[in-house]
Amino acid sequence: MNAQLKKYELKKFFWKDYLTIMMGTAMYAIGITLFIMPHHFVTGGLTGIAILMNYAFGMPVSLTILGVNIFLILAAIKILGSQFLLKTIIGVGSLTLFIGLLEGFPSMPVLLQEDPLIAGMIGAILCGGGLGLVFSVNGSTGGTDIVVMVINKYRNVTPGRIMLVIDLTIVSSSYIIFQSIETILFGIIIIAVMTTSVDYVINGIRQSVQFLIFSKKYEEIATEINLQLHRGCTVLDGVGWYSQKPQKVVVVLAKRTESVSIFRIVKGVDPNAFVSQASVIGVYGEGFDKMK
Numbered sequence: 001m002n003a004q005l006k007k008y009e010l011k012k013f014f015w016k017d018y019l020t021i022m023m024g025t026a027m028y029a030i031g032i033t034l035f036i037m038p039h040h041f042v043t044g045g046l047t048g049i050a051i052l053m054n055y056a057f058g059m060p061v062s063l064t065i066l067g068v069n070i071f072l073i074l075a076a077i078k079i080l081g082s083q084f085l086l087k088t089i090i091g092v093g094s095l096t097l098f099i100g101l102l103e104g105f106p107s108m109p110v111l112l113q114e115d116p117l118i119a120g121m122i123g124a125i126l127c128g129g130g131l132g133l134v135f136s137v138n139g140s141t142g143g144t145d146i147v148v149m150v151i152n153k154y155r156n157v158t159p160g161r162i163m164l165v166i167d168l169t170i171v172s173s174s175y176i177i178f179q180s181i182e183t184i185l186f187g188i189i190i191i192a193v194m195t196t197s198v199d200y201v202i203n204g205i206r207q208s209v210q211f212l213i214f215s216k217k218y219e220e221i222a223t224e225i226n227l228q229l230h231r232g233c234t235v236l237d238g239v240g241w242y243s244q245k246p247q248k249v250v251v252v253l254a255k256r257t258e259s260v261s262i263f264r265i266v267k268g269v270d271p272n273a274f275v276s277q278a279s280v281i282g283v284y285g286e287g288f289d290k291m292k
Contacts, residue, residue, distance in 0.1 A: 017137040021087060022094045025141060027130030029098035032061070035123025039116040042174040042187040043127065043194065044167025046143025052170070056177050062100035066092065069142040076146050087139040088146065095141050117186070124190040128197025136202050167191050208280045209259050213250040213266055214238075215273035222250050224265045229258055253280065 032047060040055065042048050050064035069092045077085055112119035134141060148162045171187035174180075215221055222233040231254050238247040254262060259277065266273050 017087065017139065018090055020137045021091050021134050021139040024130040024133030024139070025091055025095040026098050027133070028127045028141065029095060029102055029130075031123040031126030031130065033099060033102040034111055035119045035126065036190065037061070038110040039119050040178070040183070041116075041120050041123070041190055042171050042183060043124075044144070044163070044170050044187075044191050045141075047141075048167070048170040048187075049143075052174060052177060055174075060100070060103055062096045062103055065099065065143065066096040069096075069146075072142060072146045076150055079150055087137070088142050091134055091139050092142040117189075120186055120190050121193055124193035125197050128194035129201050131194070132198045132201025135198065203281075207256045209254055209256050210278050210280045211250070211252040211254070211262055212276040212278075213252065213273055214247060214275070215250070215266070215270045216248075217270040217273070218248040218250050220269045221266055221273070224269060225250075225252060225262060228265060229254065229261055231258070 028047075032043070032051070036043060037051060037054070042051055046065055046068055047061070049068070050059075050061040053059045053064050054061050069088075073085055073088060073092070112122070131141065140146070144163065144166050147166070151162055168188070168191075171184055171191065174183050174187060213221055218235060222235060225231050225233050231252060234251040236249040236251060238249045239245070240247045252262060256279075263275070266275055
């Protein structure tokens with residue numbers, strides 16, 4: 001029975017990941033096709049290359065993304081492993097589909113025609129938020145992500161530095177087509193906003209909190225947290241230095257969204273409890289992120 005339950009939960013977990021990836025790629029496609037491309041802005045990554053090819057030769061962005069990604073996936077399948085590439089295939093497929101559908105509309109309106117910079121900002125936020133959702137479940141949209149991971153595996157260079165160099169090179173290449181420094185500056189702004197949005201979404205989803213709860217009713221508090229939130233608790237032995245009396249400390253790691261519930265539990269059991277809450281970055285293990 002337990003084996004069947006674990007199998008069901010694992011399947012449910014994977015389906016949730018795939019839906020998150022598709023939601024993220026849909027947001028990314030909307031940002032690119034409705035806000036960035038109509039104003040002839042350029043972004044980084046493979047999408048930026050595809051946009052430049054579209055501006056120069058009229059090639060559909062979706063087909064360029066699909067063609068280059070097929071080549072990259074086949075080249076990297078032995079290097080990066082099947083688990084990463086499975087989610088990459090889902091990400092590439094859904095991104096290609098969504099961009100292809102939106103590109104297929106013959107008379108797509110140009111939104112915010114009088115305020116191109118605002119349109120670029122909205123597009124960058126949508127793209128960054130979408131990528132953040134994809135990255136939050138260890139997915140990928142392919143393209144330069146694959147190149148970065150392959151280089152990082154064999155060279156001691158940080159992924160962020162590699163991505164920055166690639167993105168700046170792609171955006172700077174737009175000068176060949178537009179002969180405009182302004183286009184390059186807009187592209188750099190869009191990359192900066194997009195990167196910030198990615199970090200905001202990932203940190204918002206993964207941010208955890210740590211509670212230190214000092215109370216004589218520590219057993220009741222720990223039990224209620226276990227039962228109501230299904231969170232594990234650790235009880236530590238301490239000594240109050242002023243009183244020189246032994247003191248039990250309940251340590252709880254939880255998601256940020258569970259903070260209010262924990263405070264309610266503590267207040268309901270012991271209104272006089274002393275509670276410390278701190279933000280924690282990087283909690284790995286059961287119920288949190290997986291160590292990679």
